[in-house]
Structure formats: C-alpha cells, structure tokens
Amino acid sequence: MKNFNNKRKPTLDVLMLGTGFDIQGGITSVQKLIIDAHARKQIGFSNGDSRQLRIHHVPTIVRGSAMQNIIVYVKSIQHLCWKILRQEVDIIHIHFAERGSTLRKSILIAIGILFRKSIVLHAHGATYQEFYEKLPKFLQQTIAFLFGHCSKTIVLSHSWRDYYINKLHLNPDRVAVLYNPVSVPPAVPNRSGRDLLKFVFLGRIGKRGGPMDLAKSLISFPKQDKGAFDLIEAFAQLPAADLQRVELILAGNGDLESAHRLIAKLNLTDKVSILEWLDPIQRDELLATADAFILPSYNEGLPMSMLEAMAWGLPTIVTPVGGIPEVVRHNRNGLLVEPGNLPQLIQAMQQLIGDEALRLSLGRSARHSVEHLDIDNYINSLSHLYATVATKTQDLDRPMHSNEIV
Incomplete structure (x- = not known):
C-alpha cells in the first residue's frame, strides 16, 4: 500500500477529531x-523545521439527537477519508474518553492505520479503568491492538501513563504526558477582608453513566460522580457560625432537579445556588468573585475546572483521584480529602472559612503551580510532539509493545 506520508509539504496538517464545540465538558475546553x-498566531517549529502547523477540527459528536449524531459521525468518517485521499492530512489527532467515545474512535483509528497515517490519541476518560475492565475480552484485545498501532498516546498524568502502559501494553516511548492546558488570567482580585465567602463547584451535578441502550446486554459502563451531592450534604452539616459566613454555588449540567430537591430538604435554599453550565466568560466572572473551589470527585482524568480555578488564584478542596495528586499537594496549594468522606470535607471547608491566611496562601500557591500550564506553553509542547511524530520513521504495520526490547 502506498505511504502517503512521504511527500514533503510546506505545512504540517493536523486533522483533530473530537467533540463538537457545543458539547459541555473538559474535552471541549481543551480542544477550544x-x-x-x-488561530492567534502562526505556529512553526523550533528545531529548524520550516513548515507551518495547520490544525483543522472536525466533530464526531454534537449536542443533538441520536439520529443527528449518526449523521455527524458518518460525515466525520467521510471528511477523514477525503482529506487522506487528497493528501491534506499528515497527523490524525483523536480525542477520546470511555464509553461510546472509544467505540466510535476505534473505527477512525482503523481507517488511519489502513492508510498508514500518523495517529495521535488523546486520552481524557475519568473512568477508563473501570470501563476497560468491564469490556469483553475480544473488545479489550481489539482496543489494545488499535492503540498499539498509533504513533503517540497523550495522557493527562504519570499515573495515567502507567495505566495505559501496564494494562494496554503500549510501548512507553509512544505514551506522552501532557497535563491539560489552562488560560492563566494576567491578574487576580484581592480576596482579603471579605465578610461573606463564596465557595464554587463546577462540573456535572449527579452521576453520569448507565448502560448504552443499544449495547446494555454486552457492556456495562461505569458511572462518573463528581461528588456534588456529597458537597451539598457536607455543606449542610457546617456549624451555624460557619454557615453564616459562606455561600455555595454549583454550576454545571446533570440532575439539577434532584439537587434542588436536596437543597430544599436540607433547608439550604438561602445558602446554596445552582447555575446551569457557564460559558468561558461567565465561568471566569464567577471564579473572579469566588473565594474557594471544591470538587470532591470519585474519579477524574485531570479536571479542567480545577485548573481554571487554580489559575484564578483559588484554594481548592479536591480528591486524590486520577491526575489530581500530581498537581495539588495537601496544605501546599490545596486541600485533599478522600472521595465520599464527608467529615474530611466538612473539616476542609471549616479550615478555609476560619483561616484567611491559609486561604490566601493556598490560592497564591495554586496559581503559581499552574502557570507553566498556560496554553501558550502547552501549544509549543504539542507542536513539538507533532513534529516528532511526523518526522520519526516508524513501522506502522507492527505495534511495539512495552514487553519488547527496543
């Protein structure tokens, strides 16, 4: 089969496949x-490569009906094949998560392998471990086979790197850690001397999950829980003196009706507010007025909402799951509590309410610890990865696994 990668062009063309920009969530935020x-700047390469980087994004799923998304997905396949046949793509960059995302993207990966294109996978799934373990053996083997033939897999932390290497037997040289990027604001407000504090939660409210209707007899998908209901219950148990000094705002999608019922049941209607999902401008306006960020998740990749809050100089109360412990260090730039441990969550909130010096110190450290993740630094790292993938000679007919001697 002809290798379309041999022709040298003045541009390095990347076709990025992922969620539509109308989809709410971390993958969309990273893509945007x-x-x-x-789009802000012409991106070249620092290694003497004279080519310009061009990235073209194509959605594989959008906010809409099942039928609409079937059409969108078919069109993404057509777009991919058309670009390949016209030799207008050098690298296929595929964002994926667990559940249906992996199943959809597997077909796109297979097409890229068939045409011997360089493929960069970008792993986002917070519950990928549970999802993969529950798959039938033949699906596990198929996914591992496809992933093993890709040029590079981007993961969000070193712990996730270890997982993909050990469980899917990927070659360590083909697995790269890139923490999620964030847009760091040039300045943050002075939060000292405030009488009424504002705690903020950003994310899905309630559990996401359950089996897919068309595949429920075959695959049981894990549920993802960011701990919003735990947070409401813990907030209700704060001592009266602390409750007088703080309000809680939850912003996101999900089971908002159940959250409103729980708030009413716990007599918190004057202390807890729920907002629907915010656009980036609204999110930044909220974070600018907040005093602390709380995300007591049960599972995570590396949450964008946490990184955004840290960039705004907010102390965080989060859980040591996924890539979080590699960014947040307890009592240094945030507070860590175990998932589902309400007493720890209550105690952490009391610490931030009662100790302004700690609150401000953790916030300053949080901002400092994510400054290197600013999107301008990230795009340079990503372009370097693209250049490496595009210029490195690889045998794409046979995967290199971690148990092989290189």
Missing part, C-alpha cells in the same frame, strides 16, 4: 484552547 491558540 488549542484551536484558539493556534
């Missing part, structure tokens, strides 16, 4: 930051 940064 990349595309916006790419």
Whole structure:
C-alpha cells in the first residue's frame, strides 16, 4: 500500500477529531484552547523545521439527537477519508474518553492505520479503568491492538501513563504526558477582608453513566460522580457560625432537579445556588468573585475546572483521584480529602472559612503551580510532539509493545 506520508509539504496538517464545540465538558475546553491558540498566531517549529502547523477540527459528536449524531459521525468518517485521499492530512489527532467515545474512535483509528497515517490519541476518560475492565475480552484485545498501532498516546498524568502502559501494553516511548492546558488570567482580585465567602463547584451535578441502550446486554459502563451531592450534604452539616459566613454555588449540567430537591430538604435554599453550565466568560466572572473551589470527585482524568480555578488564584478542596495528586499537594496549594468522606470535607471547608491566611496562601500557591500550564506553553509542547511524530520513521504495520526490547 502506498505511504502517503512521504511527500514533503510546506505545512504540517493536523486533522483533530473530537467533540463538537457545543458539547459541555473538559474535552471541549481543551480542544477550544488549542484551536484558539493556534488561530492567534502562526505556529512553526523550533528545531529548524520550516513548515507551518495547520490544525483543522472536525466533530464526531454534537449536542443533538441520536439520529443527528449518526449523521455527524458518518460525515466525520467521510471528511477523514477525503482529506487522506487528497493528501491534506499528515497527523490524525483523536480525542477520546470511555464509553461510546472509544467505540466510535476505534473505527477512525482503523481507517488511519489502513492508510498508514500518523495517529495521535488523546486520552481524557475519568473512568477508563473501570470501563476497560468491564469490556469483553475480544473488545479489550481489539482496543489494545488499535492503540498499539498509533504513533503517540497523550495522557493527562504519570499515573495515567502507567495505566495505559501496564494494562494496554503500549510501548512507553509512544505514551506522552501532557497535563491539560489552562488560560492563566494576567491578574487576580484581592480576596482579603471579605465578610461573606463564596465557595464554587463546577462540573456535572449527579452521576453520569448507565448502560448504552443499544449495547446494555454486552457492556456495562461505569458511572462518573463528581461528588456534588456529597458537597451539598457536607455543606449542610457546617456549624451555624460557619454557615453564616459562606455561600455555595454549583454550576454545571446533570440532575439539577434532584439537587434542588436536596437543597430544599436540607433547608439550604438561602445558602446554596445552582447555575446551569457557564460559558468561558461567565465561568471566569464567577471564579473572579469566588473565594474557594471544591470538587470532591470519585474519579477524574485531570479536571479542567480545577485548573481554571487554580489559575484564578483559588484554594481548592479536591480528591486524590486520577491526575489530581500530581498537581495539588495537601496544605501546599490545596486541600485533599478522600472521595465520599464527608467529615474530611466538612473539616476542609471549616479550615478555609476560619483561616484567611491559609486561604490566601493556598490560592497564591495554586496559581503559581499552574502557570507553566498556560496554553501558550502547552501549544509549543504539542507542536513539538507533532513534529516528532511526523518526522520519526516508524513501522506502522507492527505495534511495539512495552514487553519488547527496543
């Protein structure tokens, strides 16, 4: 089969496949930051490569009906094949998570392998471990086979790198850690001397999950829980003196009706507010007025909402799951509590309410610890990865696994 990668062009063309920009969530946020940064400036390479980087994004799923998304997905396949046949793509960059995302993207990966294109996978799934373990053996083997033939897999932390290497037997040289990027604001407000504090939660409210209707007899999908209901219950148990000094705002999608019922049941209607999902401008306005960020998740990749809050100089109360412990250090730039441990969550909130010096110190450290993740730095790292993938000679007919001697 002809290798379409041999022709040298003045551009390095990347076709990015992922969620539509109308989808709410972390994958969309990462994609938007990349595309916006790419649009702001002409991106070249620092290693003497004279080519210009061009990134074109194509959605594989959008906010809409099942039928609409079937059409969108088929069109993404057509777009991919058309670009390949016209030799207008050098690298296929595929964002994926667990559940249906992996199943959809597997077909796109297979097409890329068939045409011997360089493929960069970008792993986002917070519950990928549970999802993969529950798959039938033949699906596990198929996914591992496809992933093993890809040029690079981007993961969000070193712990996730270890997982993909050990469980899917990927070659360590083909697994790269890139923490999620964030847009760091040039300045943050002075939060000292405030009488009424504002705690903020950003994310899905309630559990996401359950089996897919068309595959429920075959696959049981894990549920993802960001701990919003735990947070409401813990907030209700704060001592009266602390409750007088703080309000809680939850912003996101999900089971908002049940959350409103729980708030009413716990007599918190004057202390807890729920907002629907915010756009980036509204989110930044909320974070600018907040005093602390809380995300007591049960599972995570590396939450964008946490990184955004840290960039705004907010102390965080989060859980040591996924890549979080590699960014947040207890009592240094945030507070860590175990998932589902309400007493720990209550105690952490009391610490931030009662100790302004701690609150401000953790916030300053939080901002400092994510400054290197600013999108301008990230896009340079990503372009370097693209250049490496595009210029490195690889045998794409046979995967290199971690148990092979290189």
